[in-house]
Amino acid sequence: MSTALTGPVVSRPFDRKEPLGFSALNHFQGLVPVCRKEFLHIVRDSGTLFFALLIPMLQLFLFGFAVDTNVRQIPTVVFDESQTQESRQLLESFANSDVFQLKSYAQTKEQMYEAVRAGKARVGIRIPYDYARHLQDGSTATVLVLVDGSDSTVAGQAVSTSTGVTLRESLARVLPSGKMPIEVRPSVLYNPATRSANFFVPGLIAILLQVMTILLIALSLVRERERGTLEQLTMTPVAPLGLMVGKMIPYGVLAFLELCAILVVMRVVFVVPIHGSVIVLLAMSLPFLLTVLGLGLVISTKARTQAEAFQLSMGTILPSVFLSGYIFLIDNMPPIFQAISRMIPTTYYIQILRGIILRGAGMSDLWPQAAILTVMGCAAILLAARQFVQHKTI
Amino acid sequence: MTPVITSDHLTIRFGSFNAVNDVSFAIGKGEVFGFLGPNGSGKTTIIKALCGLLSPTEGGGEILGMDIRKDAAEIKRHVGYMSQKFGLYEDLTVAENIDFYAGVYGIKGSKAEQRKDEVLALTGIEHYMKRRAGQLSGGWKQRLALACAIIHSPEVVFLDEPTAGIDPVARRALWDLIFRLSGQGVTFFVTTHYMDEAERCGRVGYIYLSKLVALGTVAELQRLPEANPEGTMRIQIDTPDPSSMLETVRKMRGVREATIFGRSIHALVDANQIDSLKSQLPDAKVKTIAPSLEDVFVTLTYRIMETAA
Numbered sequence: 001m002s003t004a005l006t007g008p009v010v011s012r013p014f015d016r017k018e019p020l021g022f023s024a025l026n027h028f029q030g031l032v033p034v035c036r037k038e039f040l041h042i043v044r045d046s047g048t049l050f051f052a053l054l055i056p057m058l059q060l061f062l063f064g065f066a067v068d069t070n071v072r073q074i075p076t077v078v079f080d081e082s083q084t085q086e087s088r089q090l091l092e093s094f095a096n097s098d099v100f101q102l103k104s105y106a107q108t109k110e111q112m113y114e115a116v117r118a119g120k121a122r123v124g125i126r127i128p129y130d131y132a133r134h135l136q137d138g139s140t141a142t143v144l145v146l147v148d149g150s151d152s153t154v155a156g157q158a159v160s161t162s163t164g165v166t167l168r169e170s171l172a173r174v175l176p177s178g179k180m181p182i183e184v185r186p187s188v189l190y191n192p193a194t195r196s197a198n199f200f201v202p203g204l205i206a207i208l209l210q211v212m213t214i215l216l217i218a219l220s221l222v223r224e225r226e227r228g229t230l231e232q233l234t235m236t237p238v239a240p241l242g243l244m245v246g247k248m249i250p251y252g253v254l255a256f257l258e259l260c261a262i263l264v265v266m267r268v269v270f271v272v273p274i275h276g277s278v279i280v281l282l283a284m285s286l287p288f289l290l291t292v293l294g295l296g297l298v299i300s301t302k303a304r305t306q307a308e309a310f311q312l313s314m315g316t317i318l319p320s321v322f323l324s325g326y327i328f329l330i331d332n333m334p335p336i337f338q339a340i341s342r343m344i345p346t347t348y349y350i351q352i353l354r355g356i357i358l359r360g361a362g363m364s365d366l367w368p369q370a371a372i373l374t375v376m377g378c379a380a381i382l383l384a385a386r387q388f389v390q391h392k393t394i
Numbered sequence: 395m396t397p398v399i400t401s402d403h404l405t406i407r408f409g410s411f412n413a414v415n416d417v418s419f420a421i422g423k424g425e426v427f428g429f430l431g432p433n434g435s436g437k438t439t440i441i442k443a444l445c446g447l448l449s450p451t452e453g454g455g456e457i458l459g460m461d462i463r464k465d466a467a468e469i470k471r472h473v474g475y476m477s478q479k480f481g482l483y484e485d486l487t488v489a490e491n492i493d494f495y496a497g498v499y500g501i502k503g504s505k506a507e508q509r510k511d512e513v514l515a516l517t518g519i520e521h522y523m524k525r526r527a528g529q530l531s532g533g534w535k536q537r538l539a540l541a542c543a544i545i546h547s548p549e550v551v552f553l554d555e556p557t558a559g560i561d562p563v564a565r566r567a568l569w570d571l572i573f574r575l576s577g578q579g580v581t582f583f584v585t586t587h588y589m590d591e592a593e594r595c596g597r598v599g600y601i602y603l604s605k606l607v608a609l610g611t612v613a614e615l616q617r618l619p620e621a622n623p624e625g626t627m628r629i630q631i632d633t634p635d636p637s638s639m640l641e642t643v644r645k646m647r648g649v650r651e652a653t654i655f656g657r658s659i660h661a662l663v664d665a666n667q668i669d670s671l672k673s674q675l676p677d678a679k680v681k682t683i684a685p686s687l688e689d690v691f692v693t694l695t696y697r698i699m700e701t702a703a
Contacts, residue, residue, distance in 0.1 A: 032497060233498070235475035
């Protein structure tokens, strides 16, 4: 054996006779130096750091203010053939609902249709010339409400509100006292003003964190592949898990800081109250960060170039926007899409965020979501490490 | 003497592609072994297999008595590797690059400091400690890469085209370093395209189409019967205008190969035709020469191409 191979000048940092040792620590060989080096990269590349932190913030402002699903002031065109006190009273009820904005008045049926077709109005209300007469002789008066169905939310709101408005008018005329026998008093829990920001900003946090984290970590590993430093690392005793986890820690810290900043903006700028515990919220964000970091690593083992990594990272956005319950209710989806949404990590994190922020839920309510995310995250990291080992041999 | 690096009928196939075909050699301690061959002939694949990164399809090998199939993890601790790409982090400083690789090899504390000082002194890069690696010239990058590759005092160092794109002064400095370390018992396995570098090596292997076609000292290779086919001789033709003469010489009877070398033509010719050749070149001086290493490899390559066709 060749135990005395080195010459006098070359010192020996370790002894060959040292037992190999297959402890768990060996699987994480290189974690600390990789982690330290990655922090240096982040600090040195201030441009990337700036954009990584600033762009999610800009998007938060942009989308946070823009998204409002409460339908108000729908532009409405009116064709009042009746021109009576009764017809004006009905129109006033429409206007008072806050849903309709009586914007223009048509002189003919064609003008009304044209206004809707041209998009100048989304709703047309036509009150026929015999409206007042029908009301007076006790027969049924008809009112045409023409709704532009191209936006389903607006159309739905217009139909239900117009039905409500006319129903109220009818009852008021039928009932002698003018008093309603039943009055519904809806009490909206957790988001009493039904402010859209309260609903959408917590979900937006998940999307923004996901995009930023996946992209940063995937690019960092692919950059090493492109520059040849990864090849060098494979020749060293760095363990795949050491490399992966070593890279995850700095980007995890970065994402966590961004999360804190976003929460502050949400609270201060969008005035969304956090009903639950902030500590629990931060703690339960960690499993999600674990998952998206793992996802970024899986992407980085698939992508050969930074452009590919960018494409793949962007590909994760749409499913997590549309199938995670961020915009559309999961319960309304066909079963197959419900199954898909259950495989998307963002689904669970949005449940955690909305649960804690809007409903004041705690660990005991949301631990299943956190557990699922933790399992997903560990699986992603192991998959990435496996892929990485297989990649080396090609 | 126990060999430090052994390749034993090493064969590596990627699907139907034979990347390395039945390659055997043994390299002793302190040797500087030169490995030549065209791009894609399998040089890097052999290095990766010997470092345990690739499992051989057939055959095997040993590094310091460790099996390349089974002891990959332990082999990595005793082997240094430097590629043409250098594997440096350009946004980190010289010191940070060295610290990183020391950490990766698990060298800690005072040992790390001591070892760092040693490689810095050895490569002479201590003046650039705070400089970013990306701001160094090619030659200094290469020295830093070497410093990182030997931070863990490897007994075996693989250099994969270490001097590609480096100026002659830096190249010479690197070779001086290689020989200093080899004098201390470090074994080097160096791939290169440069013949002058190959001639510096103690022994040279030439790989072509995934097969090791020649192996030996430079002098041995120059005497190879394949490089000096029977009934032929190598001549140097000194003529005032070699470039315009080359085509004429190539078309002459009895000329097997001809190429320009400096201000003369080197040719491999049939010995029985030498007199008629001389008579056709009245203005030229013709003398017999030993084949250069390049001549040897070119002749070998042509022979293989002929047998393949």
